[in-house]
Amino acid sequence: MFKNAIVRTPCPEMINGLSSVTLGKPDYSKAMDQHARYVDALRNCGLEVKVLEADSRFPDSTFVEDVALCTPHCAIITNPGAPSRNREKLEMKPVLQTYYKQVESIKTPGILDAGDVMMVGQHFYIGISERTNVEGAEQLIGILEKYGMTGSKVPLQKMLHLKSGLSYLEQNKLLVTGEFIHHPAFNSFHRIEVDPDESYAANSLWVNSTVLVPAGFPNTREKIEQAGYHTLSLDVSEFQKLDGGLSCLSLRF
Numbered sequence: 001m002f003k004n005a006i007v008r009t010p011c012p013e014m015i016n017g018l019s020s021v022t023l024g025k026p027d028y029s030k031a032m033d034q035h036a037r038y039v040d041a042l043r044n045c046g047l048e049v050k051v052l053e054a055d056s057r058f059p060d061s062t063f064v065e066d067v068a069l070c071t072p073h074c075a076i077i078t079n080p081g082a083p084s085r086n087r088e089k090l091e092m093k094p095v096l097q098t099y100y101k102q103v104e105s106i107k108t109p110g111i112l113d114a115g116d117v118m119m120v121g122q123h124f125y126i127g128i129s130e131r132t133n134v135e136g137a138e139q140l141i142g143i144l145e146k147y148g149m150t151g152s153k154v155p156l157q158k159m160l161h162l163k164s165g166l167s168y169l170e171q172n173k174l175l176v177t178g179e180f181i182h183h184p185a186f187n188s189f190h191r192i193e194v195d196p197d198e199s200y201a202a203n204s205l206w207v208n209s210t211v212l213v214p215a216g217f218p219n220t221r222e223k224i225e226q227a228g229y230h231t232l233s234l235d236v237s238e239f240q241k242l243d244g245g246l247s248c249l250s251l252r253f
């Protein structure tokens, strides 16, 4: 169960955030509204939510998930792989020091976005992507092992981040799409397949027995409900325009 979440209010400059999709620019006031509902949903799932101020220097800074990994034993400040995002990490360190005694860091030449890291109990799957290199992943595995946890590397073919195509829903259940459906690393999970036309919904979010699902993907929501979960649908269309999803908008621990 998670107790805390950290989010950052989107800044007006988010309209110039990084994007690989052609869905147009986000509408800032709509994004603010969607973000407020997201925070309400986390609070309704029982989390104490800390809302950090918007930071105009970093258009993508609302996607806090990428700059830190929060484990049960320590927090790890990452070294984000996109140059325009790298210094977001400096803002997160003092925040996490108020929650954790142990705050570690990934260092250059290692790069790592925590959107590439999926926690399954004490084990962490680490995607090797354009944002996360082998050196970053190996540094992370070294840190995890120091605290009695483990990690393994998963090279990505097409996805931006590991969790763009995978969400762990606890109870050994894994939401999967695209290149991960038949990936041997995930054979032992009970896999819930997301159809190609709903692939964005593979980034859904388990929060204390509720699964948050992006609005507009009814087949995926139904599959998750059939697997026995209570779901809550949230519109995050303005963040989708920047390749961001439900998990990217918070740190949960």
Ligand code: CIR
Binding pocket: 017, 018, 019, 060, 063, 065, 066, 082, 085, 114, 115, 116, 161, 163, 164, 242, 243, 244, 245, 247, 248
């Ligand atoms: C980026 O490209 O970094 C942002 N526009 C989106 C980050 C999404 N984060 C995530 O999947 N964890």
